[in-house]
Amino acid sequence: xxxxxxxxxxxxxxxxxxxxxxxxxxxxxxxxxxxxxxxxxxxxxxxxxxxxxxxxxxxxxxxxxxxxxxxxxxxxxxxx
Amino acid sequence: xxxxxxxxxxxxxxxxxxxxxxxxxxxxxxxxxxxxxxxxxxxxxxxxxxxxxxxxxxxxxxxxxxxxxxxxxxxxxxxxxxxxxxxxxxxxxxxxxxxxxxxxxxxxxxxxxxxxxxxxxxxxxxxxxxxxxxxxxxxxxxxxxxxxxxxxxxxxxxxxxxxxxxxxxxxxxxxxxxxxxxxxxxxxxxxxxxxxxxxxxxxxxxxxxxxxxxxxxxxxxxxxxxxxxxxxxxxxxxxxxxxxxxxxxxxxxxxxxxxxxxxxxxxxxxxxxxxxxxxxxxxxxxxxxxxxxxxxxxxxxxxxxxxxxxxxxxxxxxxxxxxxxxxxxxxxxxxxxxxxxxxxxxxxxxxxxxxxxxxxxxxxxxxxxxxxxxxxxxxxxxxxxxxxxxxxxxxxxxxxxxxxxxxxxxxxxxxxxxxxxxxxxxxxxxxxxxxxxxxxxxxxxxxxxxxxxxxxxxxxxxxxxxxxxxxxxxxxxxxx
Numbered sequence: 186x187x188x189x190x191x192x193x194x195x196x197x198x199x200x201x202x203x204x205x206x207x208x209x210x211x212x213x214x215x216x217x218x219x220x221x222x223x224x225x226x227x228x229x230x231x232x233x234x235x236x237x238x239x240x241x242x243x244x245x246x247x248x249x250x251x252x253x254x255x256x257x258x259x260x261x262x263x264x265x
Numbered sequence: 266x267x268x269x270x271x272x273x274x275x276x277x278x279x280x281x282x283x284x285x286x287x288x289x290x291x292x293x294x295x296x297x298x299x300x301x302x303x304x305x306x307x308x309x310x311x312x313x314x315x316x317x318x319x320x321x322x323x324x325x326x327x328x329x330x331x332x333x334x335x336x337x338x339x340x341x342x343x344x345x346x347x348x349x350x351x352x353x354x355x356x357x358x359x360x361x362x363x364x365x366x367x368x369x370x371x372x373x374x375x376x377x378x379x380x381x382x383x384x385x386x387x388x389x390x391x392x393x394x395x396x397x398x399x400x401x402x403x404x405x406x407x408x409x410x411x412x413x414x415x416x417x418x419x420x421x422x423x424x425x426x427x428x429x430x431x432x433x434x435x436x437x438x439x440x441x442x443x444x445x446x447x448x449x450x451x452x453x454x455x456x457x458x459x460x461x462x463x464x465x466x467x468x469x470x471x472x473x474x475x476x477x478x479x480x481x482x483x484x485x486x487x488x489x490x491x492x493x494x495x496x497x498x499x500x501x502x503x504x505x506x507x508x509x510x511x512x513x514x515x516x517x518x519x520x521x522x523x524x525x526x527x528x529x530x531x532x533x534x535x536x537x538x539x540x541x542x543x544x545x546x547x548x549x550x551x552x553x554x555x556x557x558x559x560x561x562x563x564x565x566x567x568x569x570x571x572x573x574x575x576x577x578x579x580x581x582x583x584x585x586x587x588x589x590x591x592x593x594x595x596x597x598x599x600x601x602x603x604x605x606x607x608x609x610x611x612x613x614x615x616x617x618x619x620x621x622x623x624x625x626x627x628x629x630x631x632x633x634x635x636x637x638x639x640x641x642x643x644x645x646x647x648x649x650x651x652x653x654x655x656x657x658x659x660x661x662x663x664x665x666x667x668x669x670x671x672x673x674x675x676x677x678x679x680x681x682x683x684x685x686x687x688x689x690x691x692x693x694x695x696x697x698x699x700x701x702x703x704x705x706x707x708x709x710x711x712x713x714x715x716x717x718x719x720x721x722x723x724x725x726x727x728x729x730x731x732x733x734x735x736x737x738x739x740x741x742x743x744x745x
Contacts, residue, residue, distance in 0.1 A: 223534065223538075224549050224553055224554070225583055228554070228557040228558070228561070228582070229579055231558075233575075243399070244399050244554065244555060244558065245399040245400055245401045247554050248399075248550045248554055249430075
């Protein structure tokens, strides 16, 4: 999968988790840009992404992920 | 030593600044800051210095072991437990002993004096060990640098709890600029004024009312006491944080913010993103995430997800994780049932907001006002629990606020507590809870800035005057 496809899939997951079809996601999106993206939804999101891509994030990455772009980097690192 | 003491203001601080800036080499500056910090800590009570040193030493050795170990997590666990065991012994052993004794109808007790700042510096040390274990940062091989991270006097005894990964780079590489110095100087004075002029005055009223027997005051006075304490705790602790951040800036450090106008919140979740931010994020990064991730990998979670769906599993995870995190947050504040109840009370409202979607941005002004009133109501009550001597006292106090205690002999009526000076202080306390003053302070206009600085100097003079005239000067967060 290339970055574009991953971003598309992440966007779908985020829309599903936040129950909002209008959310637009780019690589620069940070948690603060999305209404309701707090620590509890972050965990749900991490869990769903791990299941969908069949990967595991390190604790350091769960905590420090800066934006969606970084999330894509981490997914690519593990799926390659 | 208190920041708001004449000794600190006119001896310790100026001397530390002068000597610090006579030197230019980073390594010598850092060693001198460490020396000053140890002196600052020992000033109050030299007996607790060995405990602070042990924490530093365990963390220093621990991180190096973790870095070299093939079993990083188990090695980290050993040193984390060592650090925690000191905190546990001094802060919680008495409480647990007493309560276990109660189960067997025995009166067991262990009275220890709490070493100053132990909850704060232990959490900083843990942050360091966990960061090294997770691999985000390297172990600090320079013992003096690590000691400075844990012992740096601005944040040593009452925070902000600085996470190691937030400040690691600044220890060796930071810039002391005139702009930062000017900023730090102003920030310190603002913090001092918040503490001495507003928190102390509100605290005197709160102390009087909370010390009254329940039957000797009625609902209006009960509300006044609760409001006074709500103002005291905010101006006391955010004032302290302002002073700490300001002091850090004087020496070129950027200490993370600890408060962001919590009283304008529309929900308790938002409140906790604005109140004692360094503690909230500490618990988020080092307790909430690990607990949630291991819950997600647990059999119970997978079973619930399989049989009842993702939503229910999410609710299960939230309930368990929030109970653990908020129980721990309560307990961090003190070894007493009131703090545990207070923590769980906060967790309860956060869960309620999560399940109902409360507090999300709504366009309607009315709804937003209702949300705000709800939040104020919930946190004012929470501070009554926090302030009370016992759960029983808290319960009666809250009943009293709602007129549920009928038998009263009120000797001192409301006007006794509300003289002109107190009304002025409450008005200021209310106004300064809003972020508008931050914008006023930062307005880019030399003429206005001069006027603002005159006001800041007046606030400083009044604070010093108040400190010489009045002996009432407690710091709430020194107890933790």
